[in-house]
Amino acid sequence: MKTSAYYKTKKFTVNTMIHLLLLVVAxxxxxxxxxxxxxxxxxxxxxxxxMSLLPAKLHFENYYHAWMEGGxxxxxxxSIFYTASVVIGIIIVSSLAAYGFSxxxxxxxxxxxxxxMAAMMIPIPGSFVPLYILLNxxxxxxxxxxYILAMINVGLSTSIFMLKTFFDKMPKELEDAxxxxxxxxxxxxxxxxxxxxxxxxxxxxxxxALNVWNEYVLALIIFDSxxxxxxxxxxxxFQGEFITRYPLLMAGLTITAIPIIIIYLLMQxxxxxxVTAGAVVG
Amino acid sequence: MKLKSTLxxxxxxxxxVAIFAIFYIIPFIWxxxxxxxxxxxxxxxxxxxGLGNFREIMQDKIWWQSMLNAGYITMIALxxxxxxxxxxxxxxxxxxxxxxxxxxxxxxxxxxxxxxxGLVWQWILDGNYGLLNNWLIQLGFPNLARNWxxxxxxxxxxxxxxxxxxxxGWGFLIFLAGLQTIPKELYESxxxxxxNAWQSFRKxxxxxxxxxxxLVGILTILGTMQAFVLIIAMTGGxxxxxxxxxxxxxxxxxxxxxxxxxxxxxxxxxxxxxIVISFIQYRFSRKARQA
Numbered sequence: 001m002k003t004s005a006y007y008k009t010k011k012f013t014v015n016t017m018i019h020l021l022l023l024v025v026a027x028x029x030x031x032x033x034x035x036x037x038x039x040x041x042x043x044x045x046x047x048x049x050x051m052s053l054l055p056a057k058l059h060f061e062n063y064y065h066a067w068m069e070g071g072x073x074x075x076x077x078x079s080i081f082y083t084a085s086v087v088i089g090i091i092i093v094s095s096l097a098a099y100g101f102s103x104x105x106x107x108x109x110x111x112x113x114x115x116x117m118a119a120m121m122i123p124i125p126g127s128f129v130p131l132y133i134l135l136n137x138x139x140x141x142x143x144x145x146x147y148i149l150a151m152i153n154v155g156l157s158t159s160i161f162m163l164k165t166f167f168d169k170m171p172k173e174l175e176d177a178x179x180x181x182x183x184x185x186x187x188x189x190x191x192x193x194x195x196x197x198x199x200x201x202x203x204x205x206x207x208x209a210l211n212v213w214n215e216y217v218l219a220l221i222i223f224d225s226x227x228x229x230x231x232x233x234x235x236x237x238f239q240g241e242f243i244t245r246y247p248l249l250m251a252g253l254t255i256t257a258i259p260i261i262i263i264y265l266l267m268q269x270x271x272x273x274x275v276t277a278g279a280v281v282g
Numbered sequence: 283m284k285l286k287s288t289l290x291x292x293x294x295x296x297x298x299v300a301i302f303a304i305f306y307i308i309p310f311i312w313x314x315x316x317x318x319x320x321x322x323x324x325x326x327x328x329x330x331x332g333l334g335n336f337r338e339i340m341q342d343k344i345w346w347q348s349m350l351n352a353g354y355i356t357m358i359a360l361x362x363x364x365x366x367x368x369x370x371x372x373x374x375x376x377x378x379x380x381x382x383x384x385x386x387x388x389x390x391x392x393x394x395x396x397x398x399x400g401l402v403w404q405w406i407l408d409g410n411y412g413l414l415n416n417w418l419i420q421l422g423f424p425n426l427a428r429n430w431x432x433x434x435x436x437x438x439x440x441x442x443x444x445x446x447x448x449x450x451g452w453g454f455l456i457f458l459a460g461l462q463t464i465p466k467e468l469y470e471s472x473x474x475x476x477x478n479a480w481q482s483f484r485k486x487x488x489x490x491x492x493x494x495x496x497l498v499g500i501l502t503i504l505g506t507m508q509a510f511v512l513i514i515a516m517t518g519g520x521x522x523x524x525x526x527x528x529x530x531x532x533x534x535x536x537x538x539x540x541x542x543x544x545x546x547x548x549x550x551x552x553x554x555x556x557i558v559i560s561f562i563q564y565r566f567s568r569k570a571r572q573a
Contacts, residue, residue: 018373022380025370026387028447033390035413036402048411093297100294107288112299119306123556125508126532126549129542130309130316133323153305156298185290214395216511221537232397236515239401246405257398264393268386271393275452276459 033257040066040250047246059247066251074227075234076255082148082219082230083212089152090159090208091201097156098163099189103175113164120157132221142224150218155208162277166200167193203274206267213260231256317547322540335547345548348526349555355442355527356506363446364498367453372487374454375461385458392451400515403444407431431517434524441516441525445509452505453498460494461487496567500560507556528552 039047040062042055050056067073100106101113131150132141140146170193178188194201216232223229229237235252242248264271317335321328339345370388374381391399406413409429418427430440464487472482510529513519519526519534528548535545 018378022370022373022384025366026384029387029390029451032399032402032406035406039405051413051416093301097295097298100291104291104294105288106291106295109295112295116298116302119302123504123508123553124310124313124549125529125552125556126536126545127309127313129532129536129545129549130312131305132536133312133316133542134305134309149301150305153301156302160298185294189294210393214397216395216397216514217533221533232395235397235401249401250405253398253401257394260393260395261390264390265386268389271389272385272455275389275455 033261036250036253036257040247040254042247044245044247062247062251063255066248066255070238070248070252071226071234072231072238072252072255075229075231078144078228079213079230079232079256082144082151083209085144085148086151086155086212087205087208089148090155091204093152094156094159094204095163095194095197095201096189098160098167099193101160102164102167103172103193104185113160116157116160120161128217128221131218135222141222142228144228147219147222147228150222151212151215154215154218155211159204159208162200162204162274163197165277166197170196199270202267203270203277206263206270207274209263210260210271313546313549316543317550319543320541321543323536323542324540328543331543335544336551338544339547339551344523344526345528345531347523348528348531349552351438351525352507352509352527354438355445355509356503358439358442359446359449359502359506360499362443363450364453364495364502366446367450367498368457368491368495370450371454371457371461374458385455388454389451391448394448396448396509396511397515399444399448400512403447404431404516407440432521434521437517437521437524441513444516445506445512448512449502449505453502456498456501457491457494460491464490493567496563500563503559503563504556507552507559 034053038053038055041058041060042050043059046056067076097116101109135141135146135150138146140149174192174196175188178192183191213230214232215230216236219230219233220236223233226234226237231252235249235256238252239249316328318330318332319328320331320335370384374384407430409415409432412430414430415427418424428436430436468486468490469482472486477485507527508529510527510533513525513527513530517525519530529552532545532548532552535541535548
């Protein structure tokens with residue numbers, strides 16, 4: 001007969017092992033970021049010698065140099081501009097479409113909706129090749145507008161899916177009341193449907209914002225001019241040109257990562273929701 | 283009046299359909315057309331080569347090498363990364379201290395961009411001044427220190443491990459959501475029936491998690507086979523062709539050798555392979571669920 005002390009010890013051991021595993025993995029997730037920030041605060045000479053996490057002195061001027069000379073200030077504003085424009089575009093275009101698919105009757109509505117859904121499932125690796133040709137033909141290559149339109153398209157299907165699922169479950173009574181009061185369809189979309197869809201809109205916003213901020217390959221092939229580049233492309237370009245200027249590169253990386261981490265910490269709830277919703281789609 | 287109302291309804295979906303038609307459908311059709319041509323992307327004339335590009339792909343050794351490389355990274359992601367994700371999700375699916383903290387931290391690598399992750403790890407793994415080698419030397423293993431990303435022997439595995447590091451948080455969240463849908467009563471009744479922890483794990487948790495595992499598996503395969511930005515940031519596909527992957531080859535065909543037709547043909551062959559793989563896994567999972 002095993003004693004209760006045996007079970008207690010066993011349970012304690014198992015619990016300790018579990019905690020140890022979780023702690024080690026959590027540390028591995030955080031440490032590279034701490035190392036990045038630490039490296040961004042060291043001097044050019046120190047960075048190759050001082051292997052401690054704490055810099056001898058905190059050289060915040062690296063950020064100034066990265067922002068001004070490294071051009072990361074410009075790239076940062078570009079990234080902000082692209083992210084904001086694409087997200088606003090997606091919200092308007094996809095909520096209009098989702099409302100149409102959910103509430104309005106017209107021929108071919110199912111067919112069109114399934115077309116968007118099919119696009120979510122079919123992988124087209126290398127779709128950037130024809131997109132490059134297309135933007136070239138439309139004279140939209142190397143323009144902010146071309147990039148924004150292409151990125152709106154990238155987020156469209158998933159956003160329409162999430163919003164339509166939400167509208168389908170929304171009670172119709174409020175809309176009926178608004179209609180009786182003489183509200184137009186567009187007015188109902190604007191004043192009834194959109195305000196009610198706050199939580200799902202938050203998921204759509206956060207998801208697309210992360211997606212655009214982190215996007216790399218379209219920006220790489222669309223932009224030739226340095227002054228149009230977003231952060232992600234600028235980072236690899238900078239690394240190629242100034243391969244040894246690690247403190248500035250690390251400052252640039254930190255500048256790129258911080259907004260994402262802040263958004264993530266503030267909106268974690270919506271991101272978790274989006275991941276699980278996205279998984280259901282797949 | 284009725285007609286006007288219907289037209290109005292179309293207007294709601296018009297912007298979305300227009301953008302989708304221009305930026306998705308047209309490029310989609312062009313891929314299939316261009317795959318049959320030899321074209322440098324600049325000159326107005328294209329040369330029709332029929333299936334020539336596809337025949338060339340069959341003999342393109344670097345292309346198939348890149349396919350094998352992506353397959354290798356995917357195998358590591360399917361086993362190591364997903365096992366870790368499941369283990370951590372299982373560990374967090376209980377009353378445990380710091381649960382929310384872990385959940386928050388594990389999803390930090392997935393929200394960061396591949397460029398940021400790639401460049402930070404490249405710095406840590408640097409052969410001369412990297413932190414990892416420094417630690418290995420300090421700990422008394424100087425012969426383990428190496429140029430992790432430019433040594434042909436370690437480059438691909440290193441890339442695969444960093445890829446897993448970046449990605450396990452996705453699987454973790456999906457597994458955790460799946461585990462939380464298992465009703466606690468099932469565990470209760472298993473215990474009443476005399477099952478120990480291992481038995482209830484095998485008889486309750488595992489069968490109910492198979493669909494979730496298949497889902498995570500499909501997402502892992504599709505995601506990992508197509509991953510390439512992390513590799514651009516870490517190795518650029520080198521040393522030699524040791525960390526080349528298919529999408530990197532497509533990009534190289536387009537930008538490096540200006541062969542747009544060949545790039546499209548590569549895209550088609552790769553897309554077909556991906557669809558076949560996910561279809562097989564889907565069928566396989568339906569069988570597993572019925573059994």
